Amino acid sequence: MPHHERDILRLKLEHAIYADLARALTSTLDLSQVLEIIMEKVSELLKPRNWSLLLTEADGLSLRFEVIVGEGAEGIRGKTLALGEGIAGWVAQTGESLLVQDAQSDERFCRRFDDMCAFTTRSLIAVPLKNKGKVLGVIELVNRVEEGGFTDLDRHSLETLAEYAAIAIHNAALFQEVQRLAITDDHTSLYNNRHLYQTLDRELEEARTHGQELSLVFFDVDHFKTVVDTYGHLVGSKTLKELGSVLKSLVRAGDLPVRYGGDEFVVLMPRTTKKDALAFAEFLRRRIKAHSFLSEDGINLHITASYGVAAYPGDATDKNSLLNIVDATMYRVKESTRDGVAGA
Secondary structure, three states, rough: OOOHOOOHHHHHHHHHHHHHHHHHHHHOOOOOHHHHHHHHHHHHOOOOOOOOEEEEEEOOOEEEEEEEEEHHHHHHHOEEEEOOHHHHHHHHOOOEEEEOOOOOHOOOOOOOOHHHOOOOOOEEEEEEEEEEEEEEEEEEEEEOOOOOOOOOHHHHHHHHHHHHHHHHHHHHHHHHHHHHHOOOOOOOOOOOOHHHHHHHHHHHHHHHHHHEEEEEEEEEEHHHHEEEEEEHHHHHHHHHHHHHHHHHHHHOOOOEEEEEEEOEEEEEEEEEHHHHHHHHHHHHHHHHHHHHHHHHOOEEEEEOOOEEEEEOOOOOOEEEEHHHHHHHHHHHHHHOOOOEEEOO
């Protein structure tokens, strides 16, 4: 086929792919779906043997391999590299695209990932994903399927594709953050009671369907007003924030730690018997009691809490009843011994 006809066909293919990409990316705000669409279109247009999409970490000092396609992909997915490390790190740091025909002789090239997956990088293109001047990540293509290295035309095509991709990734990340804020207590970073109600509805239905148990642990900090009166509101606030961090570190994967309100907290424990939930509540009681709060501020505050435990279906079969019962159980401890655990 004559060279000019090949160029015309490629141009038509590019326009079709860009149109498809624009339509697809405006149809979803789910980040994983956005990345999947980008992956499909990159492979369709430029046909690299290997390619990866790296996103800048929250600290802005490193990049994480979010998508990787080709040989040795499983060994690299999720790994990170420092800003400035390797070709991708250089592109993220400078915000400039790079076409390298002989990677092995380029001083910026990092062989660490080739060694990890027994792969040899020859030619590559790396372009930044930029939105409003901020680098969100990098798309990197390695070794063409067809003979020869990548070209300036390939780099230009990838830059155009990256413009669409960066806008979609930015919008998806914003949406993800809005969703996170809607279900999170902004002071402790635990889940909020709104999310507890929604999740409890879903988990109760799951428990009914599969004949499983479900437990709630409800606790309230003892004498918290005394802490505030003695040390002030700022110390009280910082104590609750640190308590949130301690609680997050102690719950199991799959449990839902919640700031219910004020100095009240809940742990939703799906697929958990009341006996196991009582044991966990006792573990929680001991660990929180032993923890020295605000030690970095030189205060070394120790607190206790009162704990109630209730379970579905033994204590209640609906959300409101279960919450009322576990609340009442906790208050039995609060009004008697404090610093204790009781089951409904």
